[in-house]
Amino acid sequence: MTPARSSAPVVRVAILGCGAVGASLVAHLLSRTDDLAVQSGARIEIAGVAVADLSRTRPDHVPKDLLTDDAASLVVDPSIDIVIELIGGLEPAGRLIRAALESGKPVVTANKELLASPEGIDLRAVAHRRGVDLLYEAAVAGAVPLVRVLRESLTGERIQRVMGIVNGTTNFILTKMSDDGTEYAEVLATAQELGLAERDPTADVEGHDAAAKTAILAGVAMGYDVVTAEVPREGITHIGSVDIEFAARFGYVVKLLAVVERIGADEISARVHPAMVPTSHPLAGVRDAFNAVFIEGEWAGELMLYGQGAGGLPTASAVVGDLIDATRNRLAGTTSLVPERRPARIYPVAELRSAYYLTIDVEDRPGVLGLVSTVFGDHHVSIRSMEQIEQEELIGLARLIFLTHAAREGDMNETIDALAALDAVKRVGSTIRVFGEDTA
Numbered sequence: 001m002t003p004a005r006s007s008a009p010v011v012r013v014a015i016l017g018c019g020a021v022g023a024s025l026v027a028h029l030l031s032r033t034d035d036l037a038v039q040s041g042a043r044i045e046i047a048g049v050a051v052a053d054l055s056r057t058r059p060d061h062v063p064k065d066l067l068t069d070d071a072a073s074l075v076v077d078p079s080i081d082i083v084i085e086l087i088g089g090l091e092p093a094g095r096l097i098r099a100a101l102e103s104g105k106p107v108v109t110a111n112k113e114l115l116a117s118p119e120g121i122d123l124r125a126v127a128h129r130r131g132v133d134l135l136y137e138a139a140v141a142g143a144v145p146l147v148r149v150l151r152e153s154l155t156g157e158r159i160q161r162v163m164g165i166v167n168g169t170t171n172f173i174l175t176k177m178s179d180d181g182t183e184y185a186e187v188l189a190t191a192q193e194l195g196l197a198e199r200d201p202t203a204d205v206e207g208h209d210a211a212a213k214t215a216i217l218a219g220v221a222m223g224y225d226v227v228t229a230e231v232p233r234e235g236i237t238h239i240g241s242v243d244i245e246f247a248a249r250f251g252y253v254v255k256l257l258a259v260v261e262r263i264g265a266d267e268i269s270a271r272v273h274p275a276m277v278p279t280s281h282p283l284a285g286v287r288d289a290f291n292a293v294f295i296e297g298e299w300a301g302e303l304m305l306y307g308q309g310a311g312g313l314p315t316a317s318a319v320v321g322d323l324i325d326a327t328r329n330r331l332a333g334t335t336s337l338v339p340e341r342r343p344a345r346i347y348p349v350a351e352l353r354s355a356y357y358l359t360i361d362v363e364d365r366p367g368v369l370g371l372v373s374t375v376f377g378d379h380h381v382s383i384r385s386m387e388q389i390e391q392e393e394l395i396g397l398a399r400l401i402f403l404t405h406a407a408r409e410g411d412m413n414e415t416i417d418a419l420a421a422l423d424a425v426k427r428v429g430s431t432i433r434v435f436g437e438d439t440a
């Protein structure tokens with residue numbers, strides 16, 4: 001690659017945060033200055049790196065003289081051209097981004113939590129009003145080029161559905177449970193040892209992280225403003241190795257799916273839940289901590305994007321892509337702004353249809369099966385198959401495993417409540433949606 005001419009304009013960037021992603025970004029920018037100048041048309045110079053605690057030890061490549069604990073002054077410094085926010089969380093990230101945008105500076109961020117909050121929606125409005133870029137490729141699925149693909153390559157497409165594996169931690173856990181037959185708690189401990197799960201794993205295993213990404217996807221893919229609180233979410237903590245084993249026997253793998261789909265003319269459903277995915281589906285082959293997003297367009301048909309959804313370097317790579325975009329736009333006096341979004345009309349969860357897998361432990365005596373079947377029928381849920389399995393620990397009990405035909409979610413929930421109320425039913429186990437079965 002030809003080195004950039006020394007006459008190339010200089011673009012000064014402020015980096016807020018020097019953790020896993022921020023420190024990787026600094027390494028990236030310092031090691032590739034010439035390449036980035038050719039690609040962006042400017043020499044990108046790091047003007048300052050804001051951190052919370054100046055006394056903390058930093059990687060050797062981070063120049064000490066660039067560090068500051070005064071992020072608020074850095075973002076409004078008139079000599080700064082572009083702000084990159086890599087602190088995470090709602091505050092002070094939200095305040096700092098707002099200040100940068102209000103002073104006319106483009107912002108690049110990887111902050112899904114903020115972007116999927118009411119404040120995030122407001123920040124996009126501020127970017128519009130001020131005519132500056134607010135770019136966030138790294139916020140969903142890390143290095144996987146998803147936001148730009150949806151916003152640019154597929155901009156003329158009517159996206160019908162986006163289904164993704166957008167949380168690496170849970171995909172790692174489910175993959176290991178499936179490979180080794182190990183239970184959730186044991187695999188979680190391994191993931192924590194490997195640094196693939198936080199000490200407090202709630203955000204990942206309860207689906208909060210995936211819900212924020214789903215809300216962002218609803219905006220990028222369908223043009224609707226959605227916040228995390230509007231995304232119904234279910235995590236993976238109730239999934240047992242017995243469920244995964246059963247799924248495998250019937251040709252499925254269990255995945256935590258982020259789903260955004262158009263329903264009718266002007267409603268959407270955005271949700272996160274585990275699902276049994278047929279092994280023939282491309283998402284079934286996404287293993288370990290990898291992410292993938294499967295997109296269904298009206299004309300483009302099906303396509304899938306796959307890659308590393310987290311980690312300092314992969315995430316910093318996506319941030320650099322946005323930085324180059326913001327730099328080019330700044331030099332050209334333009335922006336990558338997309339049309340204003342509409343508030344979403346969310347389709348009621350109870351009306352969604354899906355086939356289900358359900359396990360219950362019942363008293364092992366005549367007549368119980370009839371009672372149980374009647375409950376399904378009374379709530380308009382039709383049974384596709386039923387199997388009884390022997391479990392050594394179930395003395396005097398039988399475990400029944402049902403696969404249903406497609407049913408309304410509301411009807412399925414009432415069925416579960418009614419089953420749980422039967423004396424003969426001692427335990428209602430996992431309920432998992434079965435993807436790909438006829439939902440009509």
Ligand SMILES: NC(=O)c1ccc[n+]([C@@H]2O[C@H](COP(=O)([O-])OP(=O)(O)OC[C@H]3O[C@@H](n4cnc5c(N)ncnc54)[C@H](OP(=O)(O)O)[C@@H]3O)[C@@H](O)[C@H]2O)c1
Binds near residue numbers: 020110138310
């Ligand atoms: N890590 C990933 O794999 C990944 C993947 C995709 C997206 N993201 C997103 O990228 C962002 C950064 O994640 P990360 O993993 O790099 O986080 P991190 O390792 O926790 O780093 C956060 C950084 O922010 C700094 N910080 C905290 N409060 C601050 C304040 N008030 N002023 C200035 N700096 C402050 C911290 O300073 P100190 O170092 O002094 O504590 C630290 O350097 C988050 O939005 C995250 O969701 C991360």
